Amino acid sequence: MWGFGDSPHPPPPPSHPGIINAEKSEFNEDQAACGKLCIRRCEFGAEEEWLTLCPEEFLTGHYWALFDGHGGPAAAILAANTLHSCLRRQLEAVVEGLVATRPPMHLSGRCICPSDPQFVEEKGIKAEDLVIGALESAFQECDEVIGRELEASGQVGGCTALVAVSLQGKLYVANAGDSRAILVRRDEIRPLSSEFTPETERQRIQQLAFLYPELLAGEFTRLEFPRRLKGDDLGQKVLFRDHHMRGWSYKRVDKSDLKYPLIHGQGRQARLLGTLAVSRGLGDHQLRVLDTNIQLKPFLLSVPQVTVLDVDQLELQEDDVVVMATDGLWDVLSNEQVAWLVRSFLPGNQEDPHSLSAGWSSQVLEAGPDADTQHTGEGRRSHSGRAGVLR
Amino acid sequence: MWGFGDSPHPPPPPSHPGIINAEKSEFNEDQAACGKLCIRRCEFGAEEEWLTLCPEEFLTGHYWALFDGHGGPAAAILAANTLHSCLRRQLEAVVEGLVATRPPMHLSGRCICPSDPQFVEEKGIKAEDLVIGALESAFQECDEVIGRELEASGQVGGCTALVAVSLQGKLYVANAGDSRAILVRRDEIRPLSSEFTPETERQRIQQLAFLYPELLAGEFTRLEFPRRLKGDDLGQKVLFRDHHMRGWSYKRVDKSDLKYPLIHGQGRQARLLGTLAVSRGLGDHQLRVLDTNIQLKPFLLSVPQVTVLDVDQLELQEDDVVVMATDGLWDVLSNEQVAWLVRSFLPGNQEDPHSLSAGWSSQVLEAGPDADTQHTGEGRRSHSGRAGVLR
Numbered sequence: 022m023w024g025f026g027d028s029p030h031p032p033p034p035p036s037h038p039g040i041i042n043a044e045k046s047e048f049n050e051d052q053a054a055c056g057k058l059c060i061r062r063c064e065f066g067a068e069e070e071w072l073t074l075c076p077e078e079f080l081t082g083h084y085w086a087l088f089d090g091h092g093g094p095a096a097a098i099l100a101a102n103t104l105h106s107c108l109r110r111q112l113e114a115v116v117e118g119l120v121a122t123r124p125p126m127h128l129s130g131r132c133i134c135p136s137d138p139q140f141v142e143e144k145g146i147k148a149e150d151l152v153i154g155a156l157e158s159a160f161q162e163c164d165e166v167i168g169r170e171l172e173a174s175g176q177v178g179g180c181t182a183l184v185a186v187s188l189q190g191k192l193y194v195a196n197a198g199d200s201r202a203i204l205v206r207r208d209e210i211r212p213l214s215s216e217f218t219p220e221t222e223r224q225r226i227q228q229l230a231f232l233y234p235e236l237l238a239g240e241f242t243r244l245e246f247p248r249r250l251k252g253d254d255l256g257q258k259v260l261f262r263d264h265h266m267r268g269w270s271y272k273r274v275d276k277s278d279l280k281y282p283l284i285h286g287q288g289r290q291a292r293l294l295g296t297l298a299v300s301r302g303l304g305d306h307q308l309r310v311l312d313t314n315i316q317l318k319p320f321l322l323s324v325p326q327v328t329v330l331d332v333d334q335l336e337l338q339e340d341d342v343v344v345m346a347t348d349g350l351w352d353v354l355s356n357e358q359v360a361w362l363v364r365s366f367l368p369g370n371q372e373d374p375h376s377l378s379a380g381w382s383s384q385v386l387e388a389g390p391d392a393d394t395q396h397t398g399e400g401r402r403s404h405s406g407r408a409g410v411l412r
Numbered sequence: 413m414w415g416f417g418d419s420p421h422p423p424p425p426p427s428h429p430g431i432i433n434a435e436k437s438e439f440n441e442d443q444a445a446c447g448k449l450c451i452r453r454c455e456f457g458a459e460e461e462w463l464t465l466c467p468e469e470f471l472t473g474h475y476w477a478l479f480d481g482h483g484g485p486a487a488a489i490l491a492a493n494t495l496h497s498c499l500r501r502q503l504e505a506v507v508e509g510l511v512a513t514r515p516p517m518h519l520s521g522r523c524i525c526p527s528d529p530q531f532v533e534e535k536g537i538k539a540e541d542l543v544i545g546a547l548e549s550a551f552q553e554c555d556e557v558i559g560r561e562l563e564a565s566g567q568v569g570g571c572t573a574l575v576a577v578s579l580q581g582k583l584y585v586a587n588a589g590d591s592r593a594i595l596v597r598r599d600e601i602r603p604l605s606s607e608f609t610p611e612t613e614r615q616r617i618q619q620l621a622f623l624y625p626e627l628l629a630g631e632f633t634r635l636e637f638p639r640r641l642k643g644d645d646l647g648q649k650v651l652f653r654d655h656h657m658r659g660w661s662y663k664r665v666d667k668s669d670l671k672y673p674l675i676h677g678q679g680r681q682a683r684l685l686g687t688l689a690v691s692r693g694l695g696d697h698q699l700r701v702l703d704t705n706i707q708l709k710p711f712l713l714s715v716p717q718v719t720v721l722d723v724d725q726l727e728l729q730e731d732d733v734v735v736m737a738t739d740g741l742w743d744v745l746s747n748e749q750v751a752w753l754v755r756s757f758l759p760g761n762q763e764d765p766h767s768l769s770a771g772w773s774s775q776v777l778e779a780g781p782d783a784d785t786q787h788t789g790e791g792r793r794s795h796s797g798r799a800g801v802l803r
Contacts, residue, residue: 128649128662140638143678153659247531258519265715268544271519287534324656
């Protein structure tokens with residue numbers, strides 16, 4: 022639990038995450054991690070090699086992460102054990118730039134052109150851009166580690182990743198997948214992330230299929246229609262959209278339009294290549310469409326979107342709270358409902374975060390059945406979900 | 413001049429555009445067009461062919477457009493003569509959907525599945541999405557026409573395109589390039605478009621070069637650095653970013669990083685492949701990097717971004733004004749300065765739009781020299797620009 026109000030730099034989080042499981046699934050593929058981020062200082066040595074001069078920590082940050090696994094827990098476990106180390110390494114590699122008033126063009130601090138600082142200033146490059154870059158690189162590095170480890174151990178699977186990092190008076194939220202973080206204040210609910218699903222990333226996914234049609238192996242159509250087309254639609258003019266369109270138009274249906282859609286279904290039922298409900302995350306290097314050789318990975322990105330919150334400037338109060346949760350929570354409770362829950366529970370239960378668990382779980386259970394009513398006729402979906410409250 | 417206040421449907425614009433030239437360049441490559449958009453009704457005939465049953469107009473809209481030419485005026489002239497016809501055709505092709513409460517899944521209105529209307533509703537498809545789709549398709553169709561016409565006549569060139577369409581109580585603003593439209597109200601300045609330049613579209617452009625490195629023919633680097641690198645930077649760790657990065661990181665410079673950058677320069681000096689200042693527009697099918705075979709077109713998009721303004725809901729007043737102008741104006745005057753000019757001039761000069769021209773031109777001339785002060789040492793740039801005021 023992280024108190025915004027008492028000091029500009031939050032106290033270290035507990036050694037194990039304050040995580041609440043909605044307890045709606047027997048087997049949970051989700052993982053969480055949190056801890057202190059100790060960044061050591063390195064210096065550019067005489068032989069142009071990096072030498073660790075002082076092994077003690079130089080900068081301290083805090084790290085919280087949620088990983089929603091699919092196809093087994095292996096990727097989520099690897100991510101929970103690895104991502105923070107990748108991030109620490111990436112931050113240590115640029116730490117000299119992090120502590121400068123403005124990152125120098127050359128990490129050595131050497132000025133090759135007299136106007137180098139001016140070029141950096143004109144591009145508007147700030148220390149926070151190095152943290153964003155470090156988070157982007159860390160997600161990519163962790164994805165590669167997971168790919169290698171899963172292959173070596175003959176395991177499969179993938180996971181989403183939602184990470185919050187507090188460093189130098191700022192809170193960074195990096196998200197790859199359909200988890201979500203919000204900041205709940207007395208008079209405000211501020212979203213700190215966007216969800217990446219086949220629906221929200223439709224144009225990017227369709228464009229890749231347009232540029233590399235061989236990725237669909239002649240089995241899928243990249244076009245979007247209101248529903249999957251069938252024989253009776255042949256020759257009709259039907260609503261559709263392609264990769265370059267935000268609007269809709271009509272096209273005359275031909276045989277190739279009857280193929281299974283690249284993105285199919287609506288809302289929580291939407292699937293990429295009929296297989297995956299998210300379009301960003303870690304792992305899934307071996308994932309293929311059932312009974313085919315069609316790979317999911319080219320369409321999946323491991324790059325997160327990073328949001329930056331200036332904690333110092335926001336004048337956060339004692340009862341301002343960041344809520345991080347996987348889709349198990351957000352599928353059944355709105356931001357407003359979660360904020361209401363947090364605001365009602367916390368004042369009397371500051372010392373006992375687990376008391377939130379009971380209310381949380383019952384709300385998820387209550388909301389569940391209604392939220393599942395879909396006209397597609399597909400069966401109920403379990404609401405396995407994890408939520409973390411940073412306060 | 414288009415009065416919002418007097419009627420929910422604006423009177424037809426004048427037969428020639430109310431366009432003001434800043435008169436700063438002898439030869440103007442820009443073009444403008446405006447007129448009534450008469451959309452005829454078509455019906456799905458017995459032989460599944462489109463037949464024009466009633467040639468009279470069925471829906472009426474209004475159309476204003478600005479085209480900022482480069483490499484000669486040919487593309488801008490073709491766009492000014494063609495785009496409105498493309499748009500009319502695209503709208504006529506979907507007019508049955510436009511006038512329905514909600515566009516039907518099948519243009520014929522025939523329901524193949526009983527739940528077809530529900531699928532359309534779940535996707536949230538509305539009549540305005542068909543207008544957005546028609547604008548997107550019209551830009552693409554017009555781009556193809558320009559490509560064919562220029563090739564046939566041995567001409568070259570390209571242009572940006574900014575289009576405003578008033579239809580069924582909504583104002584649609586479609587933009588491909590670096591022109592801009594704003595709505596100026598008494599207490600509000602509302603941007604109606606975003607600019608598309610090599611800088612604003614960096615990630616899309618870098619990603620295409622990442623997917624198809626052959627497009628750069630080994631002559632350019634897709635990486636972004638604060639400035640172009642040179643021999644002295646070799647072996648140093650330098651700030652950079654790649655297609656997947658919003659943040660910055662450091663990389664050790666190798667020989668391939670010394671190539672000319674895919675996107676080079678800053679602000680108004682930024683160029684795509686050292687050649688073009690915009691990343692969207694019409695034409696340029698033949699444009700190549702000087703003395704090479706490297707084509708610009710794969711990086712250029714003709715697709716516009718479309719903004720929708722609900723004119724009826726906004727309760728626009730008599731003195732609310734839409735300003736559309738090319739970069740010649742926006743390079744030297746801010747939205748706030750333009751709004752101030754419009755608010756000061758119009759009350760006393762409602763009947764004489766040309767009186768705005770004098771003040772406008774003098775402001776552009778006054779602002780010019782300061783706005784040109786760049787440390788890059790490049791020479792002064794002329795401010796040829798066009799502006800239109802819809803009121």
